[in-house]
Amino acid sequence: MLIKGIADSHCHYDDSAFDCDRDNLLDEMLTSEDSAVSLLVHACTDEASALFGIKTAKKYDNFYTSIGFHPECCDRLPENYMEVLERLLEKSRKIVAVGEVGLDYHYDGYDKELQIRLLCDQIQFANKHELPLIFHCRDATADFLEILHRYKPMGVVHCFSGAPEVAKEIVDLGLYMGFTGILTFKNAKKVKKSFCTIPTDRILLETDCPYMAPEPFRGKRCTSDMIEYTAHVGAELIGITPQELVDKARENTMRLFNIKAK
């Protein structure tokens, strides 16, 4: 069965993995009549990435962008990063979120205190401008949840792969959860279990491309149309059709990011 109307709520088409065919790929996905993809949201990682998102959003109707500094930026963060964000926000009306922001304790190299300050500053920026956030959290659940409880932001926890108890806490805070190709991995028992416990009106589908390609493409370069494979696995888990899940996830993406139907 042919899937239509895929919304990829988290993609990185500025990644060098797309240097060889970026324009063709985006043209094909966003302008061709029979494309399975109908909406892309760029997950920004730094200032150059924000400028890519803003430029691309100008070119394609159904491409939206976030602005923000990823925790991996901590070692090259501009000192005036809050001013940079304010300036970027003036540049486009298609900036729909602040992200991707968060905590990443997986690698030792990044200063935890700076990560926490950067995250809290960006949450306050988003709250002030009434924008949702795109959150990244890796090996930092306790600190991350404490910050969510403190600031009560709107947003999505992207690439969710945690346990059902954590999923429940995030849902109770009013947040959404983004699921990548990890959902299709055979050993991803925990994330499958979590997926079944959260309300369907909080589910977003995403690629995190070029990473996290679903089975049977695991390890290869990922593109947004591959969400079809994630949707097949997700839909089976909760007893709906893949098209129903894709439609639901697109509606959720548009509600969270305040994107109006054309």
Ligand SMILES: [Zn+2]
């Ligand atoms: Zn990402």
